[in-house]
Amino acid sequence: AQSVTQLGSHVSVSEGALVLLRCNYSSSVPPYLFWYVQYPNQGLQLLLKYTSAATLVKGINGFEAEFKKSETSFHLTKPSAHMSDAAEYFCAVRESGGYNKLIFGAGTRLAVHP
């Protein structure tokens, strides 16, 4: 069965600092991976997705993620944090044979302080 593990339920960074949110997946087949962001009282917004085309994926708002098969990781990074990046971030894997079913990690809440 496929699964996603996000290391660190809370991450705090200073404005302008590097953002690194960790995601490891488990999958017996080449995975389709996603990062979503959720702002308070809102739904989820897609940041970026990996679909085997390129290992370094660029998304919206300056975020990017690198797929590393050897490490089964798909960590999310942003070179310089902005106050508006404060939100909850979810890593997800599309279930093999599950049509559009996504399996989500537990989420990482990012706090950005001045």
Added chain:
Amino acid sequence: KAGVTQTPRYLIKTRGQQVTLSCSPISGHRSVSWYQQTPGQGLQFLFEYFSETQRNKGNFPGRFSGRQFSNSRSEMNVSTLELGDSALYLCASSWTQGPNTGELFFGEGSRLTVL
């Protein structure tokens, strides 16, 4: 282009009642999925509909049901509500062909409180 629309945004029910939530997908999207989000269990898949047929279902009791109409709009119903059903219910729609297949677009959710 209008996004995924969910109604109502907030509702309060008491134990034993039932509730129906509605979701209008993005125009052209034929797949609609539902997720339950709670602090304890996180985001859990409920079911997915495509062309009025349920094609995938999560591990929820039969009290949770859904349907999809010919215009792709979807509803989900929870009967005999329990306190543990209090959650944010998220609807997502998606293309089912082309390069963006499987990319889910979420609505803002319906927050259900069961008293």
